[in-house]
Amino acid sequence: MPHIEVPGASLYYETDGHVSQPALLLIHAGIANLRMWDPQIEALAADHFVIRFDTRGFGQTETLNVEFSNRADALAVLDHLGVAKATLIGCSRGGSIALDIAVESPGRVTGLVTVGSGPSGFPEVELTEAEDALFDALDAAYDAEDWHRLARLEVQLWAFGPLRSEEALDPDFVATAYELNRVNVVHAEEDPTPLPIEPPAFDRVVDIDVPTLVTVGEFDITPALAQSEYLLSAIPNASGCTFRGTAHLPSVERPADFNRVLTGWLAEHSL
Template sequence: MPTFTSNDAQINYQTFGDASKPAIVFSNSLGTNFSMWQPQIEFFSQDHFVICYDTRGHGASSAPQGPYTLDQLGQDVVNLLDHLNIEKAAFCGISMGGLTGQWLAIHHANRFSHVVVCNTAAKIGQEQAWSDRAALVREQGLAPIASTAAGRWFTEAFVQSNQAMIAKLSNDLGAGSPEGYASCCEALAKADVREQLKDITVPVLIVAGQQDPVTTVADGEFMQQRITASQLFEINASHISNIEQPEAFNQALQEFVQA
């Protein structure tokens, strides 16, 4: 699988579809890897050049010593586009990837035609809670986090009826890099773009899960009220909405990027 060097990290990525078609980049959530986008890869690679990558510290990307910053997470995406000689792309990120998307829309608007930020917020959670989680993972590894992830990610009904998929996602999390995960927690502890949302000029679609306990519909409304060219789409899902409701997610994303 191809990798490229972005500053101090080796970033694992994969492309799908025809490179002459419009490019769309997908960015994973904390504790996952790019395979979380399988329902979108299958759907969008017909009409798009789909680019997926593992955020630094995740999947098959390297996990250099942290802490990381939101600036680094965003710059990795710009460097990936440069590596692939792509001037402009659409971007879709979920949770941590959604914060990356906001940073890109603020700092590199010229590189993106559309930005989709899903199940995210302009500031996710509290700094101390992220710092505590980073310390826990460095001390005890990822097993304690992996054992409780499903309840944060999905509704109870989805967990009960999709146990094989839940097991794979939990196993992927548990097998990840504790240092990479903790370093991304430290990036999320400091990440706060609330004051910069007003500077965004790229068209933005905000996807908010109606049953998401982590990043709420209210978080989505906060962003929508401050980003001029934005729209809010509520989806009947918890935190990993692209997996829980792939059809509704894909349709909303397709309508937005084609508008």
Template sequence: MPHIEVGGARLRFDDEGRRDGVPLVFLHGWTADRHRWDHQMAHFAPHRRVIRLDLRGHGESEGVPRSLDELADDVRVLLDRLDVDRFVPVGHSMGGMIAQKLALGHPERIERMVLVGSISRMTYSRGRGLLMAVSTLLPFRLFVSANIHRAFGPGHPREEVRAYVRASAATPREVVMRCYDAMRAFDVLERVGEIRTPTLLLHGYHDIQLPVAQMLRMAKGCPDAVVRIVDAGHELPVEDPAAVTAAVEWFLTAGAQRDGAGPVG
């Protein structure tokens, strides 16, 4: 199993598919792991290079992240060691925030970008902010359970939701809380106009974790953004993986041709 050592942490990754063309780099969300992208890996690996990793402290990777900047730097170091220059980040939720960090910090390396259920600033009503603050006082498993249950849209099988709660609660507490605080503080909304690469904003209509309205605020400031809404909640890669794959495929082929470029191979 391939690993790299970065800043004292051992990070697990997969690098599959063809070695020519611009690779897709999949970035999972909070308390998740690289297997959120199993459907996309199976679809794209036969004809594209695809890379995914367990972010620091998640899945089979070690360490405790200090910030989203550190997580973004982990991705950059991995790609440097794999001799990858330009790439297409595909990030879900926190992974989308990391993708934005990469796009703003290293714009010359971003071919296109896909943000799945992600935003550029977390904004809360007074009541929601109070509720989130109180939730951090809950026992750890209840805190994780409350957040993961909210992430799924209505009607998703309860046993599957419970399985994801168990998997999320297995993430070390310090990792969970560090990343939670980092996401709450994340704010690049005033800078999204600097992102000049074509960007797909793919969002669940029933997302109450990061509501559609907040994504649309980002879309207004992002000059090259395309918006697609899916009938799902926040956990799009789990709730409707086929819709995510189809949207990414469209964006890399038909979308690229619409913009006057060839498919991203």
């Protein structure tokens, strides 16, 4: 299995498509791993070089408990593969990492796509009562070190959304969402320390000058919806899309819709 050795870690990665095609770097959500992008690979690899990797604490990546930079890890993957520039596509925390890279290393980025993401340094957003209750349950599971319960509650909050019940959702999606996060439980007691970008991206996204697509699920939580609105207003060349009938993982829950929007946008901007 392919791994890239970086300081304090061995990053698992996969590639699809031909290296001569425009590069895409896919960065997964914090309730998933690189497998979340499986439904996109066939559509994207037809005319792109598609790169994805497991960030530290997720999937098949191995890490020591050291300080590290998520930005540096992502760029190390590109460097290892000889890719000078790529369109970054990130979901949730993956989108936040992509935004940090776009403001810190703009010369490496040709385009940017966020999915339910916000910039680092975004002000705290007031939660609804339902969201508050779900976060309280997460905190209780964390304090009890009940990692399997924590993983399930994370999926219920983010992937299903506070306004939807598991029973009302497609059973295949439910099973996939649980599995995407379940494999991360083995990393629960790892403690690598991510180094934040300084200053945060919040006040710097106005300088992003590449084509940007800001997407979010209709049933995502309040902060994600607010963050997407902010990105649309702050990034000069940004367009947006809200995926109906989805929450935090529209690319997993509605892959055909997501692929249509994404491939259309990439073609529109010759990326």
